[in-house]
Amino acid sequence: MYYKIVRNDMANSKLITGITTLFVVAAAMLVTLSAVLIVHLSSAIDSLMKQAETAHFLQMHAGEIDTERLALFAEQDKRVEEFQINKFLNVDGSNINIADKTLAQSVQDHGFSIQSEHFDYLLDLDGRVIEVANGDIYLPVSYWKDGTAKVGDTVTVHDQSLTVAGFLRDSQMNSMLASSKRFLVSEQDFAAIQRAGTMEYLIEFRLNHLADLKDFEEAYAYAGLEANGPTITFPLFKMLNALTDGLMIAVILLISILVVAIAFMCIRFTLLAKIEEDYREIGVMKAIGIQVTDIQRMYLAKYAAIAGLGCMLGFACSFLLRDTLLENIRLYMGETNNTPFVWLFTIIGLLLVFLAIIGYVQSVLRQFRKLSATQAIRFGTMQGKVGYASYLNLSSNKRLPINLFLGINDVLSRKRLYATMLAVLLLATFMIIVPQNVSNTISSKSFITHMGIGDSDIRIDIPQGHQKAVATIMKTLEKDTAIKEYTVLTTKKFKAITDDGTEKNLKIELGDHTIFPLTYAQGRAPVAQNEMALSVLNAEELHKKVGDVMSLVINGEKKNLVVSGIYSDITNGGKTAKAAFSDHSTESVWHVIYGTMSNPSQVEEKVKEYTDAFYFAKVSGIDDYINQTFGATIHSIEKASNASLVIALLLSVLVTCLFMKMLMTKDRSSIAIMKSLGFTNGDVATQYVTRSMLVVLVAVLIGNLLANTLGEFLTSKVIASFGAASFNFTINSLAIYVFCPLVLISVVLLATIIGTSRAGQIKIMDHIRG
Numbered sequence: 001m002y003y004k005i006v007r008n009d010m011a012n013s014k015l016i017t018g019i020t021t022l023f024v025v026a027a028a029m030l031v032t033l034s035a036v037l038i039v040h041l042s043s044a045i046d047s048l049m050k051q052a053e054t055a056h057f058l059q060m061h062a063g064e065i066d067t068e069r070l071a072l073f074a075e076q077d078k079r080v081e082e083f084q085i086n087k088f089l090n091v092d093g094s095n096i097n098i099a100d101k102t103l104a105q106s107v108q109d110h111g112f113s114i115q116s117e118h119f120d121y122l123l124d125l126d127g128r129v130i131e132v133a134n135g136d137i138y139l140p141v142s143y144w145k146d147g148t149a150k151v152g153d154t155v156t157v158h159d160q161s162l163t164v165a166g167f168l169r170d171s172q173m174n175s176m177l178a179s180s181k182r183f184l185v186s187e188q189d190f191a192a193i194q195r196a197g198t199m200e201y202l203i204e205f206r207l208n209h210l211a212d213l214k215d216f217e218e219a220y221a222y223a224g225l226e227a228n229g230p231t232i233t234f235p236l237f238k239m240l241n242a243l244t245d246g247l248m249i250a251v252i253l254l255i256s257i258l259v260v261a262i263a264f265m266c267i268r269f270t271l272l273a274k275i276e277e278d279y280r281e282i283g284v285m286k287a288i289g290i291q292v293t294d295i296q297r298m299y300l301a302k303y304a305a306i307a308g309l310g311c312m313l314g315f316a317c318s319f320l321l322r323d324t325l326l327e328n329i330r331l332y333m334g335e336t337n338n339t340p341f342v343w344l345f346t347i348i349g350l351l352l353v354f355l356a357i358i359g360y361v362q363s364v365l366r367q368f369r370k371l372s373a374t375q376a377i378r379f380g381t382m383q384g385k386v387g388y389a390s391y392l393n394l395s396s397n398k399r400l401p402i403n404l405f406l407g408i409n410d411v412l413s414r415k416r417l418y419a420t421m422l423a424v425l426l427l428a429t430f431m432i433i434v435p436q437n438v439s440n441t442i443s444s445k446s447f448i449t450h451m452g453i454g455d456s457d458i459r460i461d462i463p464q465g466h467q468k469a470v471a472t473i474m475k476t477l478e479k480d481t482a483i484k485e486y487t488v489l490t491t492k493k494f495k496a497i498t499d500d501g502t503e504k505n506l507k508i509e510l511g512d513h514t515i516f517p518l519t520y521a522q523g524r525a526p527v528a529q530n531e532m533a534l535s536v537l538n539a540e541e542l543h544k545k546v547g548d549v550m551s552l553v554i555n556g557e558k559k560n561l562v563v564s565g566i567y568s569d570i571t572n573g574g575k576t577a578k579a580a581f582s583d584h585s586t587e588s589v590w591h592v593i594y595g596t597m598s599n600p601s602q603v604e605e606k607v608k609e610y611t612d613a614f615y616f617a618k619v620s621g622i623d624d625y626i627n628q629t630f631g632a633t634i635h636s637i638e639k640a641s642n643a644s645l646v647i648a649l650l651l652s653v654l655v656t657c658l659f660m661k662m663l664m665t666k667d668r669s670s671i672a673i674m675k676s677l678g679f680t681n682g683d684v685a686t687q688y689v690t691r692s693m694l695v696v697l698v699a700v701l702i703g704n705l706l707a708n709t710l711g712e713f714l715t716s717k718v719i720a721s722f723g724a725a726s727f728n729f730t731i732n733s734l735a736i737y738v739f740c741p742l743v744l745i746s747v748v749l750l751a752t753i754i755g756t757s758r759a760g761q762i763k764i765m766d767h768i769r770g
Contacts, residue, residue: 028314030256044333052171053119055204060229091197109180136165138184158196175240221505230572248636273662407690429703434711435641452569454516456594486595497551523565532579533565555585660755
């Protein structure tokens, strides 16, 4: 029986059934994609790091190294499972030619390495440990992705020609957010090019238990071992690998949740519209003794069929987008080894969507219990309570056109009815604006200040061993009229005394941090001689907050400094500090110079000039730095935000059409009365347009407010999980306050016109009865 009822009902309302099914398909598809992407990303990262046997603790070091002392430390520390030292030949990009193009414009450190002996293996694209032949070279997979190189290209370094045999996955330096990249060559070729660059070292440890990582890190620092470079640990490697695709997945997950919510609103529309159409028949069924539960099952059967069909179609449609969205994850991390978990979470997601729809439909159908059979048979439509806006009455209206007045008055009189449409358009506004704000923020130049880098035009990195050259560079900048402003920041290593009295190595960047300030999660930049700021990771590890006292050993004496601020940082392992005091007792580790141009259009020219003049330094334009470091992340978020915009607009059109159909079904008698009084079809359409425009304007205003407050709060929590504790939207005012609202208002207007186009078919005699 239910099969025939459902089949006939769907055949008689193909449009409404189709649109409702489409909403369920969209919700199921996005939920499925979210589940697939989350499981794939997490499991692929785990698989990559397991196959490569990623180091638990990495200390990058430039300068002299005592391998015997390090080996003795590793042997004596019972927490250490394995230990090795990998050579990293840092070659300037201008000395590397790939297919006759240099890497001079690259902001990365380019390190030639041989395959690791014990762990931290470099893998090919099939997940196997690479065995490189003489004359061959394997490049980072990102070089293939951005078109820098392809298999068969010739790489020339120090008059040595090598052939690109393939591309590698590096579990430690895969991400573009990692400042270094490794090129894999054979031992023979490595020996032949050693004079081409500066030898650095990757001092790596794997521990028996990862839980001992913090204690081991403290022990390494306390032993006073080599530490002239960033210290990076296993959790940070994992975070860097997850960041680019993780942010895109977070946006898709947000869209999924909002689409599910809108799908529920759509189901409510269609269900109420169908109940309005069938109201007299429902009354007759109740009058002849059919149980309410049996009547409810008739409707529930239909929506169970729609939900089931929609979930299956959504699951099928997810395959159309799955490969595209997984492309980046598969390229950089490989396939997942947890395919059963992918299917499990997919099925769970679909079941949740199905059960949520059934539960929601049941809650809407409860109103059948309050239905009066007598009223249903007599009036043929719901006789809901109608409030009246006492402050708006026709006799006192002097200014508003009559159709505009009646439209506004109807919205204010039936607030509960229009609240559903308001909720849908508010969610659509939220869905449009939040992803656009996220995309605009991440692509803005100021975003780097959330990542530990000053907002400037030019950045010059000077490695250890070139301290005397700093003065020369400063003189050049001082005389250069093209340079508007600059500052020199010097990183030095000090001993910090923790609360339990132990010592910890702390790299502190000294200088004026107010010229090119960071965005601080808490507090502000250090200004006074007794102030310092800590990165989020250091603040958490040292259990410090703004206002606390931090003790340092400077020139053999203990000095107390007050923590003035806490900031996010992805550079140098994320564990950095900043201070304003002067020091001449400790050797510098490195220098960074930030500068702004009088004419920003000359940045590229100035970068080339300084690169030629200061061969030992790495000179980069900040725009290039952003593009090369965050380019993949920006592109992923941009795609997700554009998709969100299109989906929100399509859903708004469909929902508005459905709402107008439901409203006109409910108002058939009222429309007939107005037509009998002389109102034309155009007058009726104008009233409905006024209603929808009032609702969409309120939705846009409230949606904008929520997107820029609640949306920013939720986004900051998600971003914080990837390491950026401070996050504020950078808003493109023209797009957010003008373009997006106008587009949404326009599509709602179009949908209203389409939805009310059948008002002329309502005949007076069919709907006015005594």
